[in-house]
Amino acid sequence: MTGQADVIVIDWGASCLRAYLCAESDDGLKVLAQVTGPGVTKVGRSFEAVLSNAIAPWSKQYGALPIFMSGHIGSSLGWHEAPYVFCPASPEDVAKKVIQFESNGHNIYVVPGISCAEPDAHRDVMRGEETHVLGWLNLDDAHRQGKHLLCLPGTHTKWVLVESGLITVFKTAITGELFDLLSHQSVLIQNQSNEIDMTAFERGVRLTLDSDSGQFVHGLFSVRTLQVLGDLKPEQAKSYLSGVLIGSDVRAALMAPEWTISELSSITLIGSQSLCRLFSKSLEIKNISTGNIDDKQTCLSGFSAIYRAVL
């Protein structure tokens, strides 16, 4: 680590902590060092000790830098709750509701989550993803104009509609969590091969992408049936299951009454390359083009925007 450090930013979700030591520049935050640690649900209430331990070398070298955090750490089950900002939400609304407290001499800032809370409309909540969306808005002035649909695949897929720079509505599917549970603890999968078989994946996608709900709840069992009947190899089963789940998630997004897909020129995927590839492939089947952005980039860009707005 060399040079001046200005801030520590942390994506502290339910299952993982990702901290970055950063220097500020005209181009935004530049990462000097990074470290990972245990997620919010894994540390009891020892948030202060876990944080202090994770960033100890940085504190020693740079003193009590300001720390920005987002994710589950700001929930009612986290360290200090940062109440939700209601949709429609602008980057400024989010920055205004950042909460602040002190820990071991560090000023700590926690980014609030966002909620859709209208009683008779779709209701939903996010924590952590708002920082990525703000980061995406911060990457290009054009993103603040017109209507855009972002998809953030992960443990929970978030589909986020952005209109004229505001987050107006979003939807969550627990696709990744279902995949994890069904892969490891259901009757569907015995072979734990993690190699993606794109043929099996696409076959799964097509089962659910083109059909009504029946193909999901009744179709999940086909993961087992096809193996029993010798029509799917055990080592293909996880890829096929992934397709069934992602096809269903994508179909639900395409049919969502909250937006009209034909009005959008493309869908922006924000996430890991491997997951974005699977969503991109599924959308391609419906002739929908996608752009991919790495989630580390949107995370840093989001914290950069919030850091500037707050300090």
Place this chain on the structure above:
Amino acid sequence: MTGQADVIVIDWGASCLRAYLCAESDDGLKVLAQVTGPGVTKVGRSFEAVLSNAIAPWSKQYGALPIFMSGHIGSSLGWHEAPYVFCPASPEDVAKKVIQFESNGHNIYVVPGISCAEPDAHRDVMRGEETHVLGWLNLDDAHRQGKHLLCLPGTHTKWVLVESGLITVFKTAITGELFDLLSHQSVLIQNQSNEIDMTAFERGVRLTLDSDSGQFVHGLFSVRTLQVLGDLKPEQAKSYLSGVLIGSDVRAALMAPEWTISELSSITLIGSQSLCRLFSKSLEIKNISTGNIDDKQTCLSGFSAIYRAVL
């Protein structure tokens, strides 16, 4: 235990063994005693020892009675495989494919499963449920005439179409397995209250019963959202989740291209009283009447028919 015993029948599924010591009479099998034990997936390959232990008092008193078994025990992961009978399948077809072997002097008969195996049609498999369906057919001559849809809720819901006494097609949904995984191991449920709250259950049912797949994969997360937003009490969450899952299962069955609901006068539910009540309630919302039969009755009736056909 008094009187003459003729046969032991065992429903030996993946998660549980249920054995009944029975006497035969003109009215079918009469239970003299019953015992439960570990399921097929829980005993390694020690099937003989587990069985021998479970029925030891009966063997001591009555000697080596014939034993009839159905369920996962006849699968490729069970003791001896009884290959599937293809649809359309009659009770006679099933009885003909019963396999037989010996263990500790007992003649053991294993009922085969049934499969829908047409390449371009719906494909599915069942093991254990066929005995209940045969039992239902055996209860009343009228059941062998016309078209009937049976629903067997459980870990895996089976929807079975019976036409003129033949099982012609069936569909599986892993509703119970999903409920179990999502109740105990997902972000959706923290409160483990098992009391069914019918208002919350119906609210969940209505979310999925009336809507396309989007309300399932995107709607599951509402179990959490509604709690976070204070619109669902934590102790209602499991009932609501149960409704979301069962509503989706029922909707898929009502929309299934393999049968036409309007052609059926009612749907017969075979299962535990508590589960049948939830499915019955969901079908009632769609003005579909149901009849309920306890699964112990269909199990014994099914084994009774097979016993007579085989011995």
